[in-house]
Amino acid sequence: MFKGFAEDWVETPGARIFVRHGGDGFPIVLLHGHPRTSATWHRVAPTLMDAGFTVICPDLPGYGRSVIAHPASDHSSSSKRAMARSIRSAVETLGHTRFYLVGHDRGSYVALRLALDSPAAVARLALADCVPISEHLARADAAFATARWHWFFYAQPDKPERAIAADPLAWYGFDADTMGAENFAEVAEAVRRPEVIAGMLADYRAGLAIDRQHDEADRDRGKKLTMPVLALWSIRDDLEKLYGDPLAIWRAWADQVQGARIDSGHHMAEEAPTQLTGELERFFG
Template identity: 55%
Template sequence: MFEGFSLETIALPEATLRVRVGGKGKPLLLLHGHPRTHATWHRVAPLLGEKFTVVCPDLRGFGQSSKPADTPDHSGSSKRAKARDCLALMQQLGFARFGLAGHDRGAYTAFRTAMDHPEAVDKLAILDAIPIADALARCDARFAAAWWHWFFFGQPEKPERAILADPDAWYGGSADAMGQEAYEDFLNAIHDPKTVHGMVEDYRAGLGIDREHDEADRKAGRTLACPLRVLWSARDDLEDLHGDILAIWRKWAPQVTGRSLDCAHHMAEELPQELARELSEFFSQ
């Protein structure tokens, strides 16, 4: 897994992250979603490594990265806090400006990084997401029924108790679909109470402080300064729930293109070659 990549533990001002680094060329930071770790990129990163220096961290709260202290507003798990980690990580690796792609919950951190630090993000790719504020503003009975976990995870204590009672049944997954080493890494994460709490805290931040940050940007008329590429899974429910995905992103990004891919939600595991080709073409331009 990740042949030719190094595996490092990097101490940053606010967090300590487990990070894979490999390849050569322009820097490209890849952010995983829930409930995955950086290992979700193991089929994509080596392909991108032919053109890019690829950096794949476990986000704070996830995998084997450090877990933030709990606060009433969940600010330690906010996408703004994780964006500061992204900036600090890439600066420590010697990159003042970089390409950035995020999937699922990692897409929210990627979006916040580009919004808060436009001087650092050259191009942005969002995979399977619309902004948190838009998702919540558009929430109806269909969304609540399909994405009920957003609201369950927002509750205190009960989500962790439910997940940890049987993590394998809760999350599913298989070595055949994910790859043996990636699956083992995933299992270690979902069986760790501190990691489960950290992942759930990401959702608690999403319902509160993250939404506030998005709404403040919207009110101020702030938009992305860099080109945006949006990709989403045709066999997941993002388009079914929200309709024209690019129309939603055009309100946030003057330069946006995108399309759906013929896969289910975990595109990096299901369609690695096509995803790598899409990202390579976008970030090479």
């Protein structure tokens, strides 16, 4: 995986970030989702690098090989604001103060928060398989609770740690053939580590509390994304089933938003890398 990429750990005030990076051009930062690592981009990142971009793929704080410096009992150290600060700090340490930003799944919430808090740093923003956390929770009917039950289970104390740790590979049901052997091996190793399980669950626990509060505060103030935004969603996942056209939600959050449907299940970077990369190349130019 990632031929031609360097691997580094970058110290930031909030976390020690593991990052893959390569290329020579305007930077694109790719943020993965749950329960993946930066390896999920192994079929996308090299193509973007070949297209002339510098491509930066961090492990989110608490995921993979990125370690949160001082985990907080109230999960504030795993808030999307804290994660976004660590990611931005790591990218700046690599020499980039302005960049394109892509987030998928949980990584999209980090990307959204980074773009809202630091709009001067984000030239363009692509968000995949998401709407803001507060918008999900405002629509949390029976259909949402059935589809996203794990959001609420992961917020419980102790039980999710024990359930996942009993057999992480069975819990997540990874498909090694779809993921690719090296990606599968990396993620399988990560989710066997108790500190990674704890970090991923802290992400969800923050989501239902402090992250929702941050979203709602921005919405109440009328704060919006000022950079061009691309919303992507997997047509064989549940976003359209839950909400219809996701752009109807994103138009309340972004001045300039366009969308595209990806013919895949949820993990689009692994299942539909050619289509996803094509949409990103068109958007980022």
